[in-house]
Amino acid sequence: RRKFSGRFPGRFPLYRQQDTKRWQTAAKVYQSSRSQVHSPTSGTCAPQHFHFGESLTAEGNLTQKIRQCRSSGSPISLEDIAAVNRQFHQQMECGQRRRTNSALSGSLELEAIAAVHELASQVKQISVSEILPRTSELVFLNIKTYEEHPFTLELTMKGWRICSMHTDCMNGDYHNVALHTRYFQNAKEVLKVISPDHAKHFTDCLAQRLSQLQRTSAHAAGRVMEATD
Numbered sequence: 026r027r028k029f030s031g032r033f034p035g036r037f038p039l040y041r042q043q044d045t046k047r048w049q050t051a052a053k054v055y056q057s058s059r060s061q062v063h064s065p066t067s068g069t070c071a072p073q074h075f076h077f078g079e080s081l082t083a084e085g086n087l088t089q090k091i092r093q094c095r096s097s098g099s100p101i102s103l104e105d106i107a108a109v110n111r112q113f114h115q116q117m118e119c120g121q122r123r124r125t126n127s128a129l130s131g132s133l134e135l136e137a138i139a140a141v142h143e144l145a146s147q148v149k150q151i152s153v154s155e156i157l158p159r160t161s162e163l164v165f166l167n168i169k170t171y172e173e174h175p176f177t178l179e180l181t182m183k184g185w186r187i188c189s190m191h192t193d194c195m196n197g198d199y200h201n202v203a204l205h206t207r208y209f210q211n212a213k214e215v216l217k218v219i220s221p222d223h224a225k226h227f228t229d230c231l232a233q234r235l236s237q238l239q240r241t242s243a244h245a246a247g248r249v250m251e252a253t254d
Contacts, residue, residue, distance in 0.1 A: 047161060051134035055142070058101040103139040107184075107211035110136055114182035137164045137180055140212040146230075147216060147223045149173070156193045166212075167192050170220035178215060184208035185215050 110132050137153055144151050150169040154177065157165040164180040165188065177189040186208055188195050197205030209215045216223055 044159065047131050047134050048138075051131050051138055055101075055135060055138045101139075103136070103143045103213065104211055106132075106136045106139050110182050111184060111210060114184075117182070131161070133161065133164050133180055133182065137166060140166065140180075144168075144212060144216060147226075148220065154193050157195060165193075165195070168216075168219070170216075171223060171226045172220060174219065176219055178212070180212075184210055185212055187215065187219065 113132070141151050141153065148168050149171050150167070152167055153159070154165040154167050157177070159165065162181060166178045166180065168176045168178060169192075170176070175190065175192045176187055177192060177194050179186040179188045179195075186206075187197070187204055189197050189205075204218075209218075
């Protein structure tokens with residue numbers, strides 16, 4: 026006799042469904058906040074009313090910040106999201122808010138998505154770990170810098186922490202405890218420590234790209250002049 030597992034065939038467990046929903050909603054909110062820069066009207070595919078939990082619906086939170094960005098025509102930034110999440114953590118530590126799963130739902134996912142998008146041009150690789158644990162209170166990201174150094178970063182409401190100098194690893198180097206116990210306000214602050222030359226590399230790449238575009242434009246203009254002669 027087959028033992029009943031309590032799950033229906035072809036369906037994910039409830040915690041998986043909730044995890045997927047949080048990430049999908051966060052992605053839509055982030056995309057919506059960016060699209061407002063190009064369009065003064067609301068996108069049909071982006072949610073105008075969303076509910077992640079207390080961290081995104083209470084006064085002075087991400088929802089309010091996103092609305093401010095929409096009204097001003099500017100996208101919400103990684104620093105904006107991080108600042109609100111860190112403030113929310115401080116309020117929980119002071120007892121001003123209760124630490125519940127519903128209160129944290131969605132805000133970390135939004136910050137992780139923003140980090141992947143905004144740091145993609147400043148590192149060689151960046152992605153959310155598919156191997157390490159991932160909950161509404163804990164997210165791990167893998168980064169490889171332009172110096173070819175891999176890191177695993179931990180994201181919680183408290184901030185960003187360098188877990189390991191390996192990919193998909195939570196174990197740090199006990200010879201460098203200070204590095205692994207330090208918390209950063211946002212991911213860009215982490216990048217300044219693990220990849221000090223990332224800004225110069227990004228500037229150099231941008232200059233090379235602009236130079237290439239100028240050469241292409243000059244070549245095209247020359248061909249047009251030859252054709253008209």
